[in-house]
Amino acid sequence: MPVIKDAVCSLCGSLCDDITVTVENNKITKIENACILGHSKFVGMLEHDRIETPMIRKNGELIPVSYEEAIEAAAKILVNSKRTLSYGWCSTSCEAVSGAIQLAEETGSVIDSTANVCHGPTALAAQEKGSPSATLGEIKNRADVIIFWGCNPVHAHPRHMVRYSSFSKGLFTEKGRKGRKMIVIDVRRTDTAKLSDKYVEIEQGSDLLLVTALRSIVNGHEDVIPETVAGVPKAEVIELAETLMNAKFVCIFFGMGVTQSRSKYKNGDAMSSLISDLNQHTKAVMIGMRGHYNVTGFGQVATWETGFPMAIDFARGYPYYNPGETGANDILVREEPDAAIIAAADPGAHFPQKAVRHLAKIPVIQIDPYPNPTTEIADVVIPAAVVGIEAEGTAYRMDAISLRMKKLIDSKFKTDEEIVKDLTAKVRELKRGA
């Protein structure tokens, strides 16, 4: 029986690439090294319901059709649309993203990724102050102080701490966890906080205050700090700053507690400045804890193909970028799109009500292996193979290192890449006909 080694797990942004998978009769029968989340994704292939066939909604019901019919119906929606929203594309391969961008360009659509409701503000912060970062191996081999800020890897990135951060061992970090100081900054005592050496509980939405206070201390202006900052006593803030300055190598991992709380991108902006200031004293970097396994890849591909990482509007024929105006939720809340194509994402479950209400009113094309709340409002549903299991392709880890995901088993479903290609060809054909 074939045993496939070094498979890449396509679940979270950690993109663990040491998974061993046993395949018998085109079924995955054994998975080694994966965490519980990754494991469920690999076995989920068998246990979860799939979208079994392409479907088109007729008289309110989704009716099974062939791939060809679904592609044609989807292409008609796109050709008849004056303003299409293309959204998602983060739990799929870079090759599919590239195809989606070309389709968006040819149809004059707005294309956006799940970063719109996740690490989008991280991109905005980088555009303000830069992105002082490193690959995860730098943390593994060098970091003696690690902060998890507004993120909870125990549950969201279960192997992160073992492979890359707190517990990992490297050339200059032979003692692993024992030689490291692990700090958690959050609004509640998470399971990650329980593993830390130091937990700093801050008032909700006060991240910017704490970052700014830390910067003041690092830059020698301790005197301006009030008695408490973000609910943390001054002495504790000073101690924290000193821990950072006295470290050999600091990494701040940050999550949506930083990006999606009050002050949004200003938090990342200030954190980037803090990292820069800390480098006057020691070595420091920051890394965003990206969720979807290839949301980083969407940003990378979109950036080299269009110049921008997200929220790209092709209405003018060239890419136009103005998050706040051209983000998926921005245009939905303004009720602008007259059609949407949604792949490998679930806005039906994750977008604000007003945005979902508009989505429900317009023709929606869904491309996904699994049904989800978005399926309920979709008019054309196109099932896809699961990338990293049934299809190969490229994905980017949270530190922007790209890896080749393997195809482990055969599938009767088309890949996202093929679907986008077919759809683009059909759109061209219909346009020529018109």
Place this chain on the structure above:
Amino acid sequence: MSEILIKNASVCDPAQRINCETMDICIKDGKIVESVSANAKVINAEGRLTMAGGFDGHTHSAGKINVGRFINPNDSRKNLVPGLSGQVARTEKTRAQVGYNTPNTYAIGYRYAKLGYTTICEAAIPLLAARHTHEEFKEIPILDKMGLSLFGSNWQVMEYIRDKEPEKLAAYVAWGLRASRGYGIKIVNPGGGEAWGWGKNVSGLYDPVPNFDVTPAEILMSLAEVNERLKLPHSVHVHCNNLGKPGNYATTIETMKLFEKVKPSRDRQALHVTHVQFNAYAGTSWRDFETGAPMVADYINGANHLTFDLGQIIFGPAVTMTADGPVEYANARMMHEKWSNQDIELEDASGVVPLFYSPKSFVNAVQWAIGLELALLVKDPWKVMFTTDSPNGGSFVNYPEAFTYLMSAKRREEVISGFSKMALDRMVLPGIDRELDFYELAIMTRSIQSKMYSRPEKGNLKPGSDADIAIYDILPGKIDPSTEYEKMKKAFSGAAYTLKDGEIVVKDGEIEATPKGKIYWVNAKVPSAIDSAMQKDIDVKFRKYYTVSKANYMVEDVYLQKPVEITTEGVF
């Protein structure tokens, strides 16, 4: 079989010592040939200047440039060189384009082609991130591409040097080139990338790298020895220590001298020193900063073992991007600019910082002069490759502007007239009246690259060479480059024709076709016993230190578009 006959071309092809002579060029199946049949499609060049396709031997066009794009969305709307920058809607033939210093991949291909360039060499590929570079290569249309792989702060490299294992070192470099599908050895601030892992730097050739007990000089010499042992087509490609620091010209000359004892294994230089403008500074601080170009040029004039490129700066916005991590941090702090950094585990560092070169800043004015001084004071153009280290010194779309500086003293005077007296006191450019001719320009922009990179089928118009050809709307002999520089700039900004492998890709400055280019990479053969011994060592590296498994490290074939594998046999 497709045939083209270019008639009445004023051919400038230094490789054949042809200096603007009127002749015909025959093309068959993408190659230049002696003759074609009567059925050949005819292009009447009408006496216009005809050269081999340009070859940019040092440009940042794939990989790190994406960080530049990412942090500078404002660059997308910059349209400082109309026709070659800014936002351009898609057409039936072309994808949408944006940007100036950091254009999207499609724009890079189209715009180089419009300048008559057909080959580029990406200046820095981190081994671990090589897949990314090749993904971008795939989306750069028209151009042939190659890239140089980073080895200058690599743990395995430094350990083999420390442990005196030259054969294993050679095997490792050969493996690294295969893994990254690279073309040659790039060394950036040797040892400095590792020091930057701790927020430090190395201060010169003999300052030991922390924890590794080797010096930058040892890294340079050992990699040069490997380069020649493996008979690589290019020499080591060196970004010297102390880049961007006043007084660094001494380090640069010292580095060049080190290589006098290196015997090249092929008919090419033993050393290429890159963007020397940034490494030819005299003075002891930014207060007494002045040109060091005369000293560097003097040394180069007496040396025969090296080539260099300029790193000319262009006034206006630029985006610096380099594996020299500490330099970028220093840039960001000094100019209060946004700072991006990406250290690569076990291998190197890198950073990206945008900046602005102003003629009103005396430092920037002197930098501008230094690049030109180097080009004009070095007597033999076969030692000089023209670059702006795009986009570090400025975007490649400004090459035509820079050509006018090289070809017209009057044009230089115009620019210099805007400089402060302090700037003028710190440069020697105003006293230089040399003006390059088309022949010398052709050497610096295509001929030298052919020799430097051992690509005999590139950068010349000999029968058998690739039919990569540029025809510019310039009538040699009927134009005076020293006064008619506006005309020249216009002609170089939009080729009358650019042919790529015998296909017309640009006509009258517009894109006609967008074929896919080739990827060149080097497979250096190493005896299997040595290779196996080396593999055991790197297996340990992967098991203990890397966060990516060895099986997932190598760039897979699927990422290479039209690959051309160059094999060499190492000497062991």
